[in-house]
Amino acid sequence: MKRVAINQETEQKLFFHNYARFPVAVTHGEGVWLVSDDGTRYLDMIAGIGVNALGYGDKRLVEAISSQAAKLIHASNLFMMPPQFELAEKLLALSGLSKVFFANSGTEAIEAAIKIARKWAGLSGNQEKKEVLSLSNCFHGRTYGAMSLTAKPKYVDGFEPLLAGTGMIAFNDIADLEAQVSEKTAAVFIEVVQGEGGIHRISQPFIDRLKELREQYSFLIVADEIQAGCGRTGTFFSYTQVDADPDLVCLAKPLGGGLPLSAVIGSEKVADVLTYGNHGTTFGGNPVACAAGIAMINAIEADNLIEHALEIGAFMNNEGQKLAAKHPQILEIRQYGLMIGITVDKEAKQYVGKALEKHVVINATSVNVIRLLPPLVISREEAQHCITTLDEIFTEETAAAEKSRG
Numbered sequence: 001m002k003r004v005a006i007n008q009e010t011e012q013k014l015f016f017h018n019y020a021r022f023p024v025a026v027t028h029g030e031g032v033w034l035v036s037d038d039g040t041r042y043l044d045m046i047a048g049i050g051v052n053a054l055g056y057g058d059k060r061l062v063e064a065i066s067s068q069a070a071k072l073i074h075a076s077n078l079f080m081m082p083p084q085f086e087l088a089e090k091l092l093a094l095s096g097l098s099k100v101f102f103a104n105s106g107t108e109a110i111e112a113a114i115k116i117a118r119k120w121a122g123l124s125g126n127q128e129k130k131e132v133l134s135l136s137n138c139f140h141g142r143t144y145g146a147m148s149l150t151a152k153p154k155y156v157d158g159f160e161p162l163l164a165g166t167g168m169i170a171f172n173d174i175a176d177l178e179a180q181v182s183e184k185t186a187a188v189f190i191e192v193v194q195g196e197g198g199i200h201r202i203s204q205p206f207i208d209r210l211k212e213l214r215e216q217y218s219f220l221i222v223a224d225e226i227q228a229g230c231g232r233t234g235t236f237f238s239y240t241q242v243d244a245d246p247d248l249v250c251l252a253k254p255l256g257g258g259l260p261l262s263a264v265i266g267s268e269k270v271a272d273v274l275t276y277g278n279h280g281t282t283f284g285g286n287p288v289a290c291a292a293g294i295a296m297i298n299a300i301e302a303d304n305l306i307e308h309a310l311e312i313g314a315f316m317n318n319e320g321q322k323l324a325a326k327h328p329q330i331l332e333i334r335q336y337g338l339m340i341g342i343t344v345d346k347e348a349k350q351y352v353g354k355a356l357e358k359h360v361v362i363n364a365t366s367v368n369v370i371r372l373l374p375p376l377v378i379s380r381e382e383a384q385h386c387i388t389t390l391d392e393i394f395t396e397e398t399a400a401a402e403k404s405r406g
C-alpha cells in the first residue's frame with residue numbers, strides 16, 4: 001500500500017483549512033520534549049494547548065490507559081463503569097460539589113452547563129429567565145452555545161445567527177455587570193484566568209460583586225476551568241483563588257491525560273435539574289479516558305505538581321521580568337502558576353515561527369500575547385532553556401532592526 005506523504009501539500013489536499021498547522025510532523029514525545037519524524041527534539045511550552053500536564057510518556061498514565069483498554073474500551077452509559085465512578089468521586093472530593101456529568105471536549109462541557117443553567121432557571125417559574133452571559137474577551141468553545149458566549153468576530157463571523165438570549169459583560173467592569181444582570185439572568189460564565197483572551201485574571205471586586213448580585217437575582221455562576229483548571233494556575237481549581245463559589249464548573253483539556261474527556265461538576269442547587277434522557281453523549285465518560293484522568297490526578301498529587309507549577313512559574317516570571325527590562329519589545333508579563341502571557345509590541349505570531357526554528361514550541365493568542373502553557377512537570381533547566389531562547393530571539397530582532405537602519 002502506498003504511504004501517504006506527511007507534508008504541507010498533502011495537508012492542504014486532505015483537510016478543511018481550519019487549522020494552521022506547524023510544518024512539523026511529530027511522532028512521539030519524552031517528558032517535555034516532542035520529537036519529529038526527522039528526530040528533531042522540540043521543547044514543548046504549550047503542551048498540546050494546555051492538555052499534557054504530565055508531559056509525554058508518563059509510565060503511570062500509559063499503564064492506566066493500556067490496562068483499561070485491555071479490559072474495556074467502550075460500553076456506553078447504558079452501563080455503570082468503575083473508572084467513571086472513581087473519577088467522579090475524586091472530582092467531587094476536590095470541589096466539594098454534588099454531581100458530575102462527563103462529556104468529551106471543553107465545548108461540550110460548556111453546552112451541558114448552558115442547558116443545565118437554562119433548565120434550572122426555567123424551574124423557577126420565570127420563563128423569561130433564560131439569559132446566559134459571559135465576559136468580554138472570553139473563550140468558551142466553538143459549538144453554537146459556546147461560540148455564542150465567545151462571540152469574538154474571529155470565531156463568529158459567517159456562522160450567525162447565534163444562540164438567542166446570550167450577552168456579554170465587559171471584563172472586570174462592575175458598572176457593566178450591574179447594568180446587565182437582572183431577574184432574566186440564568187447564568188454568568190467566567191474564566192478566572194482568561195486563556196485565549198491573553199492570560200488576564202478576573203478581579204476580586206468583580207467576583208465579590210458578582211456573588212452579591214447572584215444573591216439578589218438568583219442566577220448561576222459557571223466557572224470555565226477548561227484551561228486554567230487541574231492545577232495549572234497553582235491550585236487544582238483556579239476559582240478557589242478568588243473564592244468564586246461557582247454553582248457549575250467545567251473541566252476538560254488535561255482531565256483525560258490527553259484523551260478526550262470533559263466534566264461538568266454541579267452544586268446541590270442544580271443536582272436534580274437533569275432527568276433521564278435530558279442530556280447525554282455516546283462517548284461521554286469513556287472508561288479509558290476516565291482511567292487516564294484518575295492516573296493524571298493521582299500523579300499530580302503524588303508528585304506535588306501544583307506546588308511545582310507555582311515554583312517554576314515564579315521562576316519563569318522572575319527570569320521573564322529580566323528579559324522585559326532588557327528588551328523593549330516586551331510590554332508586560334502576566335503569570336499565574338504555569339499559565340503565562342507575554343504581551344509584545346507587535347503581532348506575537350512571528351515569534352512562534354522564530355521559536356520553532358530554534359526548536360521551542362510557543363503559542364500566540366489575542367494578537368500580541370505569547371502564551372506559555374508548559375507541562376506541569378517542566379524542570380527549572382527546561383524553563384530556563386525557553387527563557388534563553390526568547391532572549392536570543394529578541395536580541396536577534398533588535399540586531400536585525402539596527403542593521404537595516406544602517
Ligand SMILES: Cc1ncc(COP(=O)(O)O)c(C=O)c1O
Nearest residue numbers: 105106107139140141195226227
Ligand atoms: C477556557 C476554555 N473554554 C473552552 C474551551 C473549548 O475547549 P475544546 O477545545 O476542548 O472544545 C477552551 C479551549 O481552548 C478553553 O480554553
